[in-house]
Amino acid sequence: MNIAIVTGASSGMGAEFARQIGNAGEKLDELWVLARNKKALEDLQSHTKIPLRIFALNLTKKESLKQMQETLEQETPCVKYLIHAAGCGVNQKTEEIAPEDCSRMLEINCSALTLLTRTVLPYCQSGSRILMMASAAAFLPQAGFAIYAASKAYVVSFSRALRMEVRKKGITVTIVCPGPVDTAFLDSIGGKENIPAIKRPFIAKPEQVVSYALQCAKKGKELSIYGFSMKCFFILCKIVPHGVLLKAVDIIS
Numbered sequence: 001m002n003i004a005i006v007t008g009a010s011s012g013m014g015a016e017f018a019r020q021i022g023n024a025g026e027k028l029d030e031l032w033v034l035a036r037n038k039k040a041l042e043d044l045q046s047h048t049k050i051p052l053r054i055f056a057l058n059l060t061k062k063e064s065l066k067q068m069q070e071t072l073e074q075e076t077p078c079v080k081y082l083i084h085a086a087g088c089g090v091n092q093k094t095e096e097i098a099p100e101d102c103s104r105m106l107e108i109n110c111s112a113l114t115l116l117t118r119t120v121l122p123y124c125q126s127g128s129r130i131l132m133m134a135s136a137a138a139f140l141p142q143a144g145f146a147i148y149a150a151s152k153a154y155v156v157s158f159s160r161a162l163r164m165e166v167r168k169k170g171i172t173v174t175i176v177c178p179g180p181v182d183t184a185f186l187d188s189i190g191g192k193e194n195i196p197a198i199k200r201p202f203i204a205k206p207e208q209v210v211s212y213a214l215q216c217a218k219k220g221k222e223l224s225i226y227g228f229s230m231k232c233f234f235i236l237c238k239i240v241p242h243g244v245l246l247k248a249v250d251i252i253s
Contacts, residue, residue: 031052
């Protein structure tokens with residue numbers, strides 16, 4: 001049985017990945033969708049051509065990972081796509097963030113992503129594709145968004161190393177690094193009006209970001225950076241010292 005697994009599939013980028021995978025003519029028997037909102041996952045079925053298997057669970061809980069492991073052991077599928085789209089962020093200074101929100105960001109963005117990857121890897125084969133949702137925030141430390149940016153930098157570092165580990169098995173890892181995307185996630189961190197003015201012109205549509213990410217994954221690319229402006233930002237962060245950029249952003253903002 002060939003399957004795709006999409007986390008965070010109840011909304012935003014995860015739901016868009018599920019829709020596009022489910023309608024792309026991929027030779028998949030099932031699409032496994034994971035999120036806490038069962039109703040939203042059920043609603044996805046009318047938007048995909050592939051049968052869904054719904055997992056309404058919280059990946060930060062040990063019992064949820066155990067459920068996934070047991071289901072994989074029972075079904076022994078070939079995971080053609082593993083797409084990590086679950087994530088959370090809080091757009092505040094570190095001292096202003098509630099401790100539970102600090103933990104939640106690290107648990108979802110880092111720990112859950114890592115542990116689920118470890119759980120699924122034995123079921124990936126040559127030709128399998130892993131897509132990791134990082135962010136352009138990973139390119140540069142972000143004052144006022146410090147924990148989120150650091151968690152996404154972890155995703156980039158982990159994914160690059162994982163890519164090297166699995167390449168001889170014919171498995172690819174693509175790191176998706178968009179700038180701000182017009183989804184419910186943007187609303188959850190305060191909406192367009194509350195993000196730094198320097199970022200507002202670069203807000204992208206989720207359909208475009210996901211389509212480009214899937215194209216990059218099929219080509220086996222390491223990075224998927226949607227949009228000319230974000231590509232320029234990536235290069236800028238490579239050649240200009242971060243201390244200089246941080247001061248410049250602070251002045252502009």
